[in-house]
Amino acid sequence: MEKKYVSKKDVKRIASDELQKGRTKTEILAELTDVYYEKDLLAKFIAGTPHPETKNKLKLVNILLAIISIVIVAFRFLVFGIDYIGSGLTILTLIMGISIFTFEATSYRLLSIVCIMTFVRYFMNYGISQYLLVDLGLTLVIAVLGFYLGSKLFPNYGILAVKKDSHGAPILE
Structure with missing residues (x-):
């Protein structure tokens, strides 16, 4: 499958739907990196999607x-x-x-x-x-x-971006 450029609206909709189904944000990121370019931007949009129950x-x-x-x-x-x-x-x-x-x-x-x-x-x-x-x-x-x-x-979201661990990987959970 050919990769696409990130669309905030699409990624947030997919992330919200998948969170509703009980998937973790880390699983969603892993799945969407196969579909979209720009992993950091994907992580930002996914981390910026609140869990439906909390919302x-x-x-x-x-x-x-x-x-x-x-x-x-x-x-x-x-x-x-x-x-x-x-x-x-x-x-x-x-x-x-x-x-x-x-x-x-x-x-x-x-x-x-x-x-x-x-x-x-x-x-x-x-x-x-x-x-x-x-x-x-x-x-x-x-x-x-x-x-x-x-x-x-958004517990793993800083002031402007996703928090990262010591290795530079986004913290989503």
Whole structure:
């Protein structure tokens, strides 16, 4: 059989179907390396596919995180005006908040980090106020939920890529 180039959508669909059948991510990777080029990219997509049981169990918390991250962007826009929404960090918060709905592995930890960075930027530029406390509360909720969900849904996924063992092989299980 001739190998194909990796399609994220196809690999994630196959991985999700195979996980539903009880196969391990390592078995899925071994099978798909015969079909696709780019083993590292395959490992990244497979590691970024949550187990269906875990996904269903954490679905409500996931939706809550996505909604809160969108609410904080709206809050910052309403309180600080147009110049703040133009901030790259705020736009990133919005994009990652939306991508949380689709269980995008890289979004969880990055959302937490970017949200904290945005809060620090806000604090340094505007100082302490009643709005700071609301922003701080939302930021802390997002950070905790982001790191929690990221570690539960994708335990072997780092901030941007799959964790590797001492030999450089991807850790999928």
